Amino acid sequence: MPIKDKGTEQLIKDTAKKIFFADGKLHATTQDIADAAGVNRTLVHYYFRSRKLLFEQVTEEAMNELRQMMSDAFTGKQPFKEKLKKLINVFMDQTIAYPYRELFLITETNRYNQEHADQVHDTHTKPFLAEIKEEMDKGNIQVMDPRHYMMNLFALMAYPLLSANLSKSFMKISDHEYHKLMKQRKQLIFDMIYPAK
Amino acid sequence: MPIKDKGTEQLIKDTAKKIFFADGKLHATTQDIADAAGVNRTLVHYYFRSRKLLFEQVTEEAMNELRQMMSDAFTGKQPFKEKLKKLINVFMDQTIAYPYRELFLITETNRYNQEHADQVHDTHTKPFLAEIKEEMDKGNIQVMDPRHYMMNLFALMAYPLLSANLSKSFMKISDHEYHKLMKQRKQLIFDMIYPAK
DNA sequence: TTAATGTTTGACAACTTTGTTAAACAAAGA
């Protein structure tokens, strides 16, 4: 009995992620994905049954990665400052590799009148917000609604990479220069969001 | 001779903008647009010749709006602080009305291997960056690469509205509450980016 | 009223994209 080959299935999924999350080609067809993966398009249907199911699986896994990142960064007993550093480090690395991941999630939920958009089931955000609140009470960070603090953090991390092409055009920055700027942002964001006293 | 009717043409364009920029439905077809506008799909071709030309026109106008906003906010002799307030006010209002406008521009340029993505021809960004630099020299705002400052500003304004559905899910915020948070952000962003001494 | 011009519609053609099927192929156990 032949071993069920995980190779091709994984290849298709990884290629789809590359096209959606890294290249930002949200309008890619199953043919585009198959071509990029170097396989026959029928295999997409063989492994995933339909385009929609492939999309759902990719979406689901991207959501899990997001949750996992939150969980990894915010469990354990290190001080808030260290957790924050870790979060920025991991999320920025992910966003550099996959700048359009959130964009994909957003457009996919917008696509079908956000029926099942609400069931996210994340258990780590609440403790995160609570820790932010504590840190404000301690006087370590600027006082505001912790939800604003969280939005600011993710905005500063995600948006410049998301809008890279637009920003490069407007500010006339070369690819090389832009990359250099992005590398500086981990530290810069930390300093903005957790200022030295 | 009948007057060339600008009504229907404008209606189609406005509807397209509503679907793309406000609803974030980037995969909308010409049929979707025609239905939403309540007109026959053939009219889309009558007025715009092809789907691609409609898209290009919508893209072009969105880019012009962005440039216009920069120009409006950054010409004149008011102090930097006032210009900044004005920019935040106008851009936030635009982004609340059209949260997905930039997202549309980004995905459309990603779609066709960014051939003509570079020709933005914006003349207001450079003076803007220069004014930021001046303000840093005066000690009024935190010293960093002015381009980072600009990216931070736009990130803080655009991202929370862009990712509203995602944020609402993760933080379990209702539509009503989210709207309230967004209204607070004009002031909050100004305070972050131009802190009182 | 009639002619001219612009607008709107439905029917149809062309093309693209998705999904299905049967057959060929490959690997491994009996």
Add this chain to the structure above:
DNA sequence: TCTTTGTTTAACAAAGTTGTCAAACATTAA
């Protein structure tokens, strides 16, 4: 070897999307 099971392919079918056309309709000038 032969059978079984899983994998890959090409051909085809179905659906969706875009684009064209001729005819109907509306408005205004002559």
